[in-house]
Amino acid sequence: MQKWIQQPSDSLLMLGDFNASYYVFPYEVNPDTEIVIKGQFSYARYMSFTLIGQIDTVIATAPDQALIPDPGSTNPFLPGANWNANNRNYTIKIRPTAPPQGSEHFVPEAGNNTFYAGNLKDGSPNRFGLIGLRIYVPSLGYDKTGGVELPKITYCAVERDYRKTKLARVFQKNELPENPLNSISILNKKTSIHHCSDIVGQNCDLTWSRIGVIATRILQPDLNTVYIVSEQIKRDPGKLLFIRWKAPTFPDTYHNIGILGNENMRYWSMSFITRVGLLGLYTLSDFQTIVDKKGYVNLVISFGASRPSYVTPENGFNWIDASNLPLVPLTLFYRNNQVSQGFPYSAKNIPEGEIVPPEVMGKYYPCGKYVDPLYFNSCCLDYNDKLNKDNC
Incomplete structure (x- = not known):
């Protein structure tokens, strides 16, 4: 298991919105390991997950509306959906492979929304990166997570035998990738309105x-x-x-x-x-x-x-x-x-x-x-x- 790292809105290179909360966790592409994220849709204006590859290349973003909820749950971000639905669970998987031929890097599916982290958008291999979570404007009465706590991250063996696998690199809190961009004129009061x-x-x-x-x-x-x-x-x-x-x-x-x-x-x-x-x-x-x-x-x-x-x-x-x-x-x-x-x-x-x-x-x-x-x-x-x- 792994915890999310909060990135304050005034962090370096964030261009942060002060009514949003940003969280990341680093991952490493390991052919034996699949990352599973389980959470609940926030009571908030907007939430999304972004798959970022090496050299900070954005591979794909899954906005809240694109996530298909677990069976028996509701996605409250869909137009006309029950905003206060009690069952609001979703599951996301990060797979260490390239997407299937003809497929995008994010594929929505009930209980199995999938990011493919094995290569970048240009097709070159990807070895590591970050998963980013944004939560904008929690609803009145809820905390920064939108009242649902942060999603649970679990590393699983692809073969489901749960043997010990190599975990992702651990960054120091708030550490970011190396930066490559290193006199009043007087108006006449009689002026017409x-x-x-x-x-x-x-x-x-x-x-x-x-x-x-x-x-x-x-x-x-x-x-x-x-x-x-x-x-x-x-x-x-x-x-x-x-x-x-x-x-x-x-x-x-x-x-x-x-x-x-x-x-x-x-x-x-x-x-x-x-x-x-x-x-x-x-x-x-x-x-x-x-x-x-x-x-x-x-x-x-x-x-x-x-x-x-x-x-x-x-x-x-x-x-x-x-x-x-x-x-x-x-x-x-x-x-x-x-x-x-x-x-x-x-x-x-x-x-x-x-x-x-x-x-x-x-x-x-x-x-x-x-x-x-x-x-x-x-x-x-x-x-x-x-x-x-x-x-x-």
Whole structure:
């Protein structure tokens, strides 16, 4: 047997989401040994298993929906399934062979969901690697595992004679593979009222890109998540960074409401990360975000400037004081997890490392502008109801 190793969200090269928990265990490909993982589906927004091979190459990811439960159990992540099902068991096997001819590296089957770890995606032999487990946003009232404890890992002899077999290499806790990337302008108070929402569709100051090929290899990503990263943020204490985008819909599993299947995606979040070391520093997730009456996120980020009186939750704003974060170069990391096939406004079709044009994501593109703090003293959000100009 073997235990899971927790990887904190602010670990080196994690780009971690602070509303997620990450766990790994190292394995070694041994032709006499099969690894069996038995667990229960979490009460959480999302969970997945990722098979990672040598040199940190991601081989396959099994999201929660793809896991077929044990006989007599329910997968609560399927649309319309019983979220509070008592019997929610699954079994995963890690086999030391290449997949059968014509098969993928992950094959779902009731009580026998199987990863094939014998070779990499390019067909070359694989000798060792990691199994990664992600659990996002445990539901209200549950612990980091989503109320089901961590899955049990057992090493079994392939011939089922349970003779002593060679175990996987043991890493030190939190040890990671060697890193191969070694002045405010004054506005006239008589300025006519403009709409804060005018930022959408204008030229944006922030440029977003898909994470590159090298990062994809090093960061052990979940292959069911689209990641875009901004250019370096300008930490100007005299300016505010105002980012506005249409909020994708998501299931409210945090309040123990099951998945309907008509959501735009399973999960999204905006995180601050360091440019050096790729450490996660802070995360604003979908369920924590204030969405205005037209369905938009209005995120205002300060680097030392005071909070304008109009920038309040009641007026539809989210406020982050980034001056409280370490004084290091920062960038933003936007996650879109399990994007619905019927939702075209994501960067999933943009090649790795390339810039994401705003028109690809439309209103869902996080358009960022550096503005003077007094910008918010002369604007209103463009609500459908009557504007309260006294507050503008």
